[in-house]
Amino acid sequence: xxxxxxxxxxxxxxxxxxxxxxxxxxxxxxxxxxxxxxxxxxxxxxxxxxxxxxxxxxxxxxxxxxxxxxxxxxxxxxxxxxxxxxxxxxxxxxxxxxxxxxxxxxxxxxxxxxxxxxxxxxxxxxxxxxxxxxxxxxxxxxxxxxxxxxxxxxxxxxxxxxxxxxxxxxxxxxxxxxxxxxxxxxxxxxxxxxxxxxxxxxxxxxxxxxxxxxxxxxxxxxxxxxxxxxxxxxxxxxxxxxxxxxxxxxxxxxxxxxxxxxxxxxxxxxxxxxxxxxxxxxxxxxxxxxxxxxxxxxxxxxxxxxxxxxxxxxxxxxxxxxxxxxxxxxxxxx
Amino acid sequence: xxxxxxxxxxxxxxxxxxxxxxxxxxxxxxxxxxxxxxxxxxxxxxxxxxxxxxxxxxxxxxxxxxxxxxxxxxxxxxxxxxxxxxxxxxxxxxxxxxxxxxxxxxxxxxxxxxxxxxxxxxxxxxxxxxxxxxxxxxxxxxxxxxxxxxxxxxxxxxxxxxxxxxxxxxxxxxxxxxxxxxxxxxxxxxxxxxxxxxxxxxxxxxxxxxxxxxxxxxxxxxxxxxxxxxxxxxxxxxxxxxxxxxxxxxxxxxxxxxxxxxxxxxxxxxxxxxxxxxxxxxxxxxxxxxxxxxxxxxxxxxxxxxxxxxxxxxxxxxxxxxxxxxxxxxxxxx
Numbered sequence: 100x101x102x103x104x105x106x107x108x109x110x111x112x113x114x115x116x117x118x119x120x121x122x123x124x125x126x127x128x129x130x131x132x133x134x135x136x137x138x139x140x141x142x143x144x145x146x147x148x149x150x151x152x153x154x155x156x157x158x159x160x161x162x163x164x165x166x167x168x169x170x171x172x173x174x175x176x177x178x179x180x181x182x183x184x185x186x187x188x189x190x191x192x193x194x195x196x197x198x199x200x201x202x203x204x205x206x207x208x209x210x211x212x213x214x215x216x217x218x219x220x221x222x223x224x225x226x227x228x229x230x231x232x233x234x235x236x237x238x239x240x241x242x243x244x245x246x247x248x249x250x251x252x253x254x255x256x257x258x259x260x261x262x263x264x265x266x267x268x269x270x271x272x273x274x275x276x277x278x279x280x281x282x283x284x285x286x287x288x289x290x291x292x293x294x295x296x297x298x299x300x301x302x303x304x305x306x307x308x309x310x311x312x313x314x315x316x317x318x319x320x321x322x323x324x325x326x327x328x329x330x331x332x333x334x335x336x337x338x339x340x341x342x343x344x345x346x347x348x349x350x351x352x353x354x355x356x357x358x359x360x361x362x363x364x365x366x367x368x369x370x371x372x373x374x375x376x377x378x379x380x381x382x383x384x385x386x387x388x389x390x391x392x393x394x395x396x397x398x399x400x401x402x403x404x405x406x407x408x409x410x411x412x413x414x415x416x417x418x419x420x421x422x423x424x425x426x427x428x429x430x431x432x433x
Numbered sequence: 434x435x436x437x438x439x440x441x442x443x444x445x446x447x448x449x450x451x452x453x454x455x456x457x458x459x460x461x462x463x464x465x466x467x468x469x470x471x472x473x474x475x476x477x478x479x480x481x482x483x484x485x486x487x488x489x490x491x492x493x494x495x496x497x498x499x500x501x502x503x504x505x506x507x508x509x510x511x512x513x514x515x516x517x518x519x520x521x522x523x524x525x526x527x528x529x530x531x532x533x534x535x536x537x538x539x540x541x542x543x544x545x546x547x548x549x550x551x552x553x554x555x556x557x558x559x560x561x562x563x564x565x566x567x568x569x570x571x572x573x574x575x576x577x578x579x580x581x582x583x584x585x586x587x588x589x590x591x592x593x594x595x596x597x598x599x600x601x602x603x604x605x606x607x608x609x610x611x612x613x614x615x616x617x618x619x620x621x622x623x624x625x626x627x628x629x630x631x632x633x634x635x636x637x638x639x640x641x642x643x644x645x646x647x648x649x650x651x652x653x654x655x656x657x658x659x660x661x662x663x664x665x666x667x668x669x670x671x672x673x674x675x676x677x678x679x680x681x682x683x684x685x686x687x688x689x690x691x692x693x694x695x696x697x698x699x700x701x702x703x704x705x706x707x708x709x710x711x712x713x714x715x716x717x718x719x720x721x722x723x724x725x726x727x728x729x730x731x732x733x734x735x736x737x738x739x740x741x742x743x744x745x746x747x748x749x750x751x752x753x754x755x756x757x758x759x760x761x762x763x764x765x766x767x
Binding site: 280344355360396 | 500576579580611613614615616617618619620621622643644645646648649657659661663664666667669670671672673678689690692693695730
């Protein structure tokens with residue numbers, strides 16, 4: 100299998116992209132195509148010892164910056180690393196694309212160039228996170244669609260239902276809509292409309308859930324707009340880090356807690372790992388007709404390696420097929 | 434000083450409201466007026482031993498439920514505990530109102546019946562939270578205005594600037610706008626408009642901040658819409674709890690970490706306290722012409738006691754005066 104990765108996307112590109120790709124090819128038996136400015140990428144590669152038959156560079160002279168407007172940059176920069184990488188997937192020269200670059204631009208390029216699944220009007224980024232009842236849960240959308248319509252939320256519900264059955268092995272996933280109160284009267288107009296669509300559906304919709312319910316495992320799927328989802332994701336990561344810092348500061352205050360802290364260290368490390376999204380590395384963009392994995396802008400090389408791994412799994416397990424079947428069986432009345 | 438409290442508002446009302454009021458009058462030398470269904474409240478009070486000259490009950494036969502629509506319930510239920518309590522403030526029979534009831538209804542009642550400060554079109558809930566650089570920061574709006582205009586966000590900036598100078602003693606508070614990327618091109622249309630207004634202002638606007646920046650102390654004031662603010666607040670509380678649960682579970686696994694955990698217990702408790710919003714109890718609704726403190730729906734009696742304490746401090750320290758002066762000096766070009 101060959102995965103195309105945007106070599107120029109992300110705050111620490113191309114360095115960490117190249118390193119992550121090299122780590123991935125060392126650990127897994129697959130190939131990577133790094134897309135971007137050939138000279139820059141080859142120079143980066145030359146710093147490392149890597150398997151030359153596993154890593155290919157495909158030239159793309161243009162770079163879409165983090166601040167570029169998504170739609171217009173995809174239109175005006177036809178030879179950007181993002182567009183060229185997506186084109187490789189469209190032409191079946193690669194099985195999937197991974198990018199830690201401008202999320203909006205990746206979403207646009209993937210939607211326009213790969214097309215969307217039948218019945219889906221907008222793709223959504225889906226993330227998995229741990230909850231305090233030892234179970235995992237799924238959130239969609241984590242940032243693809245920041246100003247969605249209520250119908251998009253309903254479609255996210257349909258895709259998440261299928262994805263959650265497959266990925267988390269849940270038979271009839273409990274789907275919640277993120278709002279500011281449990282009552283159906285709570286929330287913006289758009290949330291109230293989405294509530295109605297979901298409530299009238301055959302999905303296992305449990306109603307509105309609140310921010311406090313996300314990490315308790317109150318539901319298996321959280322639906323939210325991409326703006327809120329992105330903020331929640333980043334707040335959670337940062338808060339986990341802040342708790343660690345606060346604990347460390349407190350624990351170093353006296354000898355008793357210092358000893359305690361040494362004894363607990365392995366646990367702190369395990370916990371940090373559980374809450375560290377770099378472990379997951381990337382999140383699939385559900386709804387596009389192909390595999391597209393969105394990485395964090397601040398991805399480390401480990402995150403990039405894991406994003407490539409996620410792309411491989413998503414493709415190998417044919418997850419899109421499963422979602423298509425789910426959408427189809429829903430539209431036929433199940 | 435007399436504080437009016439909504440005796441029927443909150444998930445555990447009237448029990449915890451009455452208990453919180455009793456605890457408050459025991460600890461502080463002030464009086465409380467509990468507003469609500471007289472018979473119910475007197476029955477609750479009769480279960481306790483309390484200072485009878487410090488607690489008064491004012492009858493309000495109607496109750497606004499958590500699911501009621503704010504505007505229409507304030508219009509149709511003129512004798513609700515919320516409306517009657519606000520009226521006590523308007524008539525100067527009480528210095529402040531505290532409610533853990535339907536937030537939207539409290540915001541409506543306070544706005545309509547007490548009026549807004551000059552130059553303010555919508556009030557906003559302001560919360561204070563700890564950051565990992567040992568400093569506190571302020572967020573507005575935490576849920577009063579879930580579909581604001583960009584001008585409201587600018588006005589929140591003005592109020593927060595004054596409030597932050599006073600409360601946190603910061604000379605020139607760094608104000609950030611919560612979005613999904615640092616670049617001014619990131620975010621919904623409304624966020625981009627607010628960015629422009631703030632950027633053109635004389636405030637110390639540092640630009641967009643992301644969810645990950647909230648708890649790092651990257652800025653002193655975070656501006657966001659009430660929907661996002663409410664979600665962030667509740668996610669943070671819940672995540673702090675989830676981290677505690679995960680830690681506990683991990684630490685009880687073997688004897689070494691168990692011993693470590695016992696040695697660290699005091700620290701865990703201190704940390705929990707730092708992240709526990711019940712300590713603060715309530716958050717001021719900035720922009721109304723009077724003191725209005727919004728409590729959590731799930732407030733405990735301790736949270737209610739602390740909300741009453743916040744109301745006392747806000748009134749005693751004449752914080753509205755300070756905000757009015759700030760708005761005034763800004764409009765005169767500082």
